Amino acid sequence: MLHRAAGLTAAARLVTLTGTGIATYLLAAAAGACLGRRQRVDAALIGVLILVVGQAVRGLISAAIGRPPPLARDWIDAADGWAFPSSQTTAATIVAILFATAFTRPAARVLVALWAAAVALTGVYLGAHWPTDALGGCLFGITWAFAAVAVTRRFLK
Numbered sequence: 001m002l003h004r005a006a007g008l009t010a011a012a013r014l015v016t017l018t019g020t021g022i023a024t025y026l027l028a029a030a031a032g033a034c035l036g037r038r039q040r041v042d043a044a045l046i047g048v049l050i051l052v053v054g055q056a057v058r059g060l061i062s063a064a065i066g067r068p069p070p071l072a073r074d075w076i077d078a079a080d081g082w083a084f085p086s087s088q089t090t091a092a093t094i095v096a097i098l099f100a101t102a103f104t105r106p107a108a109r110v111l112v113a114l115w116a117a118a119v120a121l122t123g124v125y126l127g128a129h130w131p132t133d134a135l136g137g138c139l140f141g142i143t144w145a146f147a148a149v150a151v152t153r154r155f156l157k
Contacts (some may be wrong), residue, residue: 019119031098049071092119093141
């Protein structure tokens, strides 16, 4: 813990917060609304549903694997639950894919990808995850989000 800079740690905590809790569900609703050109409320609900079901499936996978987080002495913030795949990385990746699907400008797509990557890296930096936990969350999130968008695409017009 002593090798982490205070300013960088504060920034990492802030970035991590955007990939957890209510913030992520609000972002999923916004991403869904961006996907639904005409039916914004329905699309926002679908965006949240994609995230909720994705996180539920991730939770089942995580429980089945049962990988503990790094040792508590390495944590800056308390970690709870199983580590693989990372919950916040999964959530951020799903939301980023939803936004990237809705956006047509490459710069916007790069921006949401960088945000999801930052969320993944902060979990590792704060000591709550191993790098492979973040990688697993990213790969699961990409797979889940693209599959969910493909299935629901006809409803998001």
